[in-house]
Amino acid sequence: MNVYDFTVKDNKGKEVSLSKYEGKVLLIVNTATKCGLTPQYEGLESLYEKYRDQGFEILDFPCNQFAFQAPGNAEKIDSFCSLNYNTQFPRFEKIKVNGRDTAPLYKYLKEQIHGRIQWNFAKFLIDKNGNVVERFSPSDKPETLINSIESQLVK
Helix, strand or coil: CCHHHCEEEECCCCEEEHHHHCCCEEEEEEECCCCCCCCHHHHHHHHHHHHHHHCEEEEEEEECCCCCCCCCCHHHHHHHHHHHHCCCCCEECCECCCCCCCCHHHHHHHHHCCCCCCCCCCEEEECCCCCEEEEECCCCCHHHHHHHHHHHHCC
């Protein structure tokens, strides 16, 4: 089993098989628009712009579980991210990353590396084969992930 075995819903409610990202390096992030870490969207977008042509994708999963810091519906979240950070990477339906209603993808991710998600902007790096290779804490700024991303892109 790997990440490509999961189907998730995009921000319009349409089912998306993650197998569409097969062969790409992925960064999966649980995000929030009203968090002290929200400015990380700027760094994430910079990574996306720098590496997307090399086979890199960021998958954004808004999550309202931490102090209700991802309020609003998908349209409001998209608007906020577009207007404030000009994000272009794919955004998916708001999910839960902990507890009994944890999204299946996040249940899998947590089983692979380090258990419970502690806060918004936890990041999982996925290799070209769909395997979780590294987990970064919410406090790890996107620019600190460059070496890890580049090492996966050249494999």
